Amino acid sequence: MENSDTKGSFLDSVFIECDLHKLDIQHEWLFNFIFYKEWPIIDGMKANADGWRMMNQANVNILKERFPHINEKFNNINSFEELQSQRKVMHERVERDEEWLQAVNEIIEDSKIIFVYGFGHGISIADLLEQFPDRWIFIYEPDEALFYEVLCRYDISFLLEQTNLYWIAVGEDQLKVLFHLLSSYMQEKLAFIGLRGFLEDEMNALRDIRQEFINYNTDFHSNKFIENRFRNEWTQNYLYHLHESLTCQTIESMYNAFKGSTAIIVSSGPSLTEDIEWIRKIQDHALIIAAGSSVQALIKHQIRPHLCVIMDGHEVNNRIFSNGNALEAALLFTSSSYYEISERKKENKIYSIMDNDQVSQYFLRVDKRNVLMLPTPSVAGTAVQAAIFLGAAKVVFAGQDLSFPGQKVYSDGVDHFSEESKEKMLQKAVSQIENVQGGMNATDASFMSMKESIEALIKHNQQVQFYNSTRNGAVIEGAPFCPIEDIYEEIQGQVVEKDIVEQWMERNPIDINRDEIINLKSRLEHVQLDLSVLEKDIRNVRKMVDMIEGLSRTKPLKCHNVIFDIEEQWGKIVNREWFTPVFESLIPLELARFDQKLPSIVVEQDIISKAGYLREYLGQLLNELEEQLPHLEELLIESVKRVDNTLTLNNLA
Incomplete structure (x- = not known):
């Protein structure tokens, strides 16, 4: 095979003697791989004269049909040179890697779902598809440049159209969708494997992705049980709020309305009792945002928050707002919140669709990418997000105990739960957690979940300063303890009018369409x-x-x-x-x-x-x-x- 004539006759003989449709996947792929390496144009199948700037059309056709997310991704590339500069060197054996396949076989056993870290040039993937036609294979290729080069240089359409190749994620931005599909389809087992090249060079990255999926899968199933528990209330609230969505301001429309402000997120924990007078003093200098039931404690002390936030969908929340004064302040209600509460408030309402609310997103034709509010285990998480969306540069927690200091459940004035219910809560508080004073508080699994979600919000919003002024509450990572009197001293020069939210809404009336x-x-x-x-x-x-x-x-x-x-x-x-x-x-x-x-x-x-x-x-x-x-x-x-x-x-x- 020294000259082009020799190469041509060799390939011609292959075409004559072999029916490509009868070749197994691995042999067909090897044939095309060698074929493209040696020849730019044969039998209508073309490698690009421009290097690898354009995807092979056969690949494009199958991507549009089976993996449109990949086709869209590469259609939106701004700089081919920049992408190419990120490409890593990937070595993959051309011959069948029997040793690797044997190890893979031992890992897979009877798992119906296979997660593969890496696509490479597709040679080992072809082996997997051939050896395991009765399994669903999901692939994560972290190297976008390598995958794009393969799509440009070689016709791998026959590989992409294999029905047991269920999903491919290319790049970190597509990983969460892959995790979602894996969590949806896996049963008791999931086989997690990597291409030989990644096993040799990127084992730590492989372990990190595996752990990331385990965490995602745990949250996925936990959320499913929560959705199931509240499915009737949430679906009803989603549908019954639809008419209000088109006559109220949205949190998205108020983005950065109070940029640079300080927001105090008031929760219902026992520590609020000790700090309530400081809340009264600070209300002229910071946005006071009442998270759910904390509005009861504020009303008892004649404190009107600037904004009240509700998220919970159960009818029990009606008791919190049975006092007419509870609805005096501007109200931010999410699509999951109990519908009767927002209906009773006739004006100064702000609506927000939850990220997990597919019902409202469908009927209102709202793109999920434009929805700001993420679901959290507590309304405090919703209030934190609201503060950030409104432009707060500093967020301070008050009454966010996340535990039961002194065996107390709620702040004085919060009375929508019976004494029997409170006693049951205390009985479940079998864990201990460090408090801001260096001691330990009793807590439970529910509070631990709330704490983790708040800490995740803090970590995700590092452009905002967070402080925890909850005098006896649990330590919140990312929000150092700072007594509220010190917060007051720092911001007393700032002025926040008591009806600042209503004023903004008056200046920006909703256009009902x-x-x-x-x-x-x-x-x-x-x-x-x-x-x-x-x-x-x-x-x-x-x-x-x-x-x-x-x-x-x-x-x-x-x-x-x-x-x-x-x-x-x-x-x-x-x-x-x-x-x-x-x-x-x-x-x-x-x-x-x-x-x-x-x-x-x-x-x-x-x-x-x-x-x-x-x-x-x-x-x-x-x-x-x-x-x-x-x-x-x-x-x-x-x-x-x-x-x-x-x-x-x-x-x-």
Whole structure:
């Protein structure tokens, strides 16, 4: 193979003797890899004359179909030279790496899901896809430049179209989506492996990613249980708040409205009792933001906060605001908050969609990337975010004990829980945590979770100064203890008017758009009408699901055909635009359980087992969906009524 004629005849003989469609994945990839290394143009498959500035068109076509997030990423590259400069050297064996594959086989065992750290040139990935056709493979390639070069230099479309290659994340910004998919689909086990090159050169990075996923997975399942616990309240609140969303200011519209200010986040902990008079003094110099029930303590001492924040969705929160004075201050309510509270307040309201609220995002056509408010275990976390969005340069915690100092539960004046409930809280406080005075306080798992979430917010917002003035509370990492009297001395030269929030809202009135309200009503009515169609679709699929187990034993070919019909009809159900946003809210655990079983259903080769899985797992989910339809219809009807009332009240009907 010394000259081009020799190379050409060699390749010609390969084309004559081999049907590429019959080549196994690894051999086909090797053929193309060598082929592109040696030849720029053969049989219409082209390497780029420009080096690697343009992706191979065959790759682009399959990326658009299967991995549009990668295609979009590389379409938005600003500088090819900068990307190329970041490219690391990746050595990958051209021959089949039997030693690595044997080690991988021992790790994978019976895991249905495989996480692979690294794509490289795709040679080892081809081996994996060939050796494990009955597993779902998820890949994280940290080297964006290397992956882009591979897409440009070689035609790997046949590799990308393999159905058991489920997802590829390229670059750190796509890692969270990969973690989400892994958490959704994995069952008891997940095989975590790395390409040989990464195992040899980047083992620490591999360990870090593995730990990052473990942490993400823990939070993912914890959040699913929380969503399930509050699913009825939250879904109701999401839908019943929709009409208000178009007639109120949003937290996004007030971004940096009070830039450079100091915000005092007032919570309901016992330490607030000792510092309440300092809150009175400091209210003329800082934004006082009441987090949920703390407004009761402030009212008792005739202190009016500048802003009250509510997030909790349970009806018990109605008791907190049963006193009319509790609604005097401007109110920031999230889409998850109990709907009756915001309805009672007629003006000076600020609305915020929660990041995990897919329902409101769908009906209001809000892009998730434009939603600011992240869910946290406590309303204090919501209040902290509000302060930062409003432009606070300094955030101070008051009454944020995150524990039970002196075996006390709440500050004086906070009385929405019974003595029996408080006693139960104290009984669960079996852990100890360091307090700001150097001693120890009793605490529980709930407070520890709140503490971690607040500390995460602090870490994520290092441009803001945080202080903890809670006199007897738990230590908060990132917020050093500073007595509130010292905070007062530092900021007493600043002036904050008592109605500063209302003044801003008066200067920036909301523009109520009739067309937006009409469109919202139309979307609600569309889903309401579609429920009857959905019910018929569910029953049709259930009929087929009920028959396949018997067919799998007597008429396997017919069973295959029925399963194909089931997949097609089920696709029509779940591909409704509104299906995922609504039912992820109504039945989060049920959908999560089905997602976990999906890999087993898809990769199962035995027709009897496959039919059994479908009947058990899909059949159960169909029942859950059908049970929710009457309740969902009631919620939608009521939501439409509220939208109609909004049109009437604003003379827009």
